[in-house]
Amino acid sequence: MKRRNFLKVTAATAAAATLGGCTREQIEGSKSIHVNRQRKVTLKLATSWPANFPIMGTGVDRFAKMVNEMSGGTLKIKVYPKNILVPALAVFDATSSGQIDAFHSGPYYWKGKDPAFALFSGAPLRMVASELNGWMNYGGGYDLWRELYAKYNLYPFIGGNTGVQMGGWFRKPIESLEDLKGLKMRIPGLGGEVMAKLGVNPILLPAGEIYTALERGTIDATEWVGPALDIRMGFYKVAKYYYTGWHEPGSILELTFNKTRFDSLGDEHKAIIRYASEAMSAQMYTEFMDQNARALKKLKNMNIQVLDFPKEIIEAAKRAMLEVAKSQSEKSADFKRVFHSMEEYYRLVKPWTDISEAKYLSIR
Numbered sequence: 001m002k003r004r005n006f007l008k009v010t011a012a013t014a015a016a017a018t019l020g021g022c023t024r025e026q027i028e029g030s031k032s033i034h035v036n037r038q039r040k041v042t043l044k045l046a047t048s049w050p051a052n053f054p055i056m057g058t059g060v061d062r063f064a065k066m067v068n069e070m071s072g073g074t075l076k077i078k079v080y081p082k083n084i085l086v087p088a089l090a091v092f093d094a095t096s097s098g099q100i101d102a103f104h105s106g107p108y109y110w111k112g113k114d115p116a117f118a119l120f121s122g123a124p125l126r127m128v129a130s131e132l133n134g135w136m137n138y139g140g141g142y143d144l145w146r147e148l149y150a151k152y153n154l155y156p157f158i159g160g161n162t163g164v165q166m167g168g169w170f171r172k173p174i175e176s177l178e179d180l181k182g183l184k185m186r187i188p189g190l191g192g193e194v195m196a197k198l199g200v201n202p203i204l205l206p207a208g209e210i211y212t213a214l215e216r217g218t219i220d221a222t223e224w225v226g227p228a229l230d231i232r233m234g235f236y237k238v239a240k241y242y243y244t245g246w247h248e249p250g251s252i253l254e255l256t257f258n259k260t261r262f263d264s265l266g267d268e269h270k271a272i273i274r275y276a277s278e279a280m281s282a283q284m285y286t287e288f289m290d291q292n293a294r295a296l297k298k299l300k301n302m303n304i305q306v307l308d309f310p311k312e313i314i315e316a317a318k319r320a321m322l323e324v325a326k327s328q329s330e331k332s333a334d335f336k337r338v339f340h341s342m343e344e345y346y347r348l349v350k351p352w353t354d355i356s357e358a359k360y361l362s363i364r
């Protein structure tokens with residue numbers, strides 16, 4: 001809107017309120033005149049998920065609805081599921097170049113561009129969602145993320161969190177480190193690198209090919225997310241051993257904008273995106289909690305066994321994680337800085353988590 005009009009409306013509202021001659025509705029009405037005169041903007045947002053993908057996809061649709069409502073229709077986010085405007089994993093480049101305005105995906109997909117990007121999703125055997133959010137907001141995480149993404153003309157927000165992911169579906173039980181040797185497992189990211197140190201052969205497969213590969217024994221195991229999304233993939237039909245998780249203890253999802261485009265928005269629209277992204281994030285985390293619980297209940301009737309990895313595997317994975325971080329830090333100064341910042345925060349937050357949530361959860 002024109003600034004002069006805004007000032008006129010505000011002055012009129014203030015004068016009327018001071019004089020007491022204005023009803024609450026009239027004051028609210030004046031405010032909405034202000035919002036409605038904001039220049040109308042439409043942003044194109046592509047996701048890495050199929051249409052109507054539960055929780056992650058539907059969460060983004062809700063975000064677009066929130067933004068529309070909060071802006072009085074002056075800011076519209078047009079959401080495109082994967083492969084409509086750009087392929088699922090081309091959203092980063094398409095937003096960076098300005099072909100589209102924003103995307104919803106996961107930072108670990110871009111570790112080929114900068115190994116440090118994998119860390120913005122979290123790290124194996126490290127912080128959970130609440131701790132990672134603490135690091136992002138108050139421990140320097142956001143500053144690092146935005147600094148490194150600025151090189152690609154991108155401006156990221158936290159776009160949800162999956163919570164603790166399950167360790168995966170195995171065709172045979174895993175009773176020792178020896179059982180991992182030579183095992184073919186679909187597992188991406190830092191978790192895959194850690195597994196490789198333990199003798200696993202990590203394999204990357206598109207989502208649509210995992211079930212058949214597991215069914216035919218082309219792979220011996222796969223991780224995916226957690227009960228809510230795993231049950232839809234049908235893995236329980238062909239792999240009966242479902243292991244608890246350690247490799248993705250709270251994966252951060254991202255809602256990332258083309259920086260030039262975001263900077264060009266009015267202050268109100270920027271604020272609406274910021275607050276709506278926080279609301280979306282909280283909702284997604286909560287919905288994962290709810291949907292995982294409901295799906296687990298169903299899975300337990302599907303003749304599967306939920307198991308923990310043996311302690312020797314977890315201890316070996318902790319050592320392997322440090323080796324992976326060390327070799328990545330030698331190769332990438334960015335990785336070294338981000339990992340150092342995370343480790344500092346982890347050392348700060350863990351003693352508190354240990355005597356608060358972890359303690360309580362172990363006794364309730």
Ligand code: CA
Nearest residue numbers: 165224225248
């Ligand atoms: Ca996963």
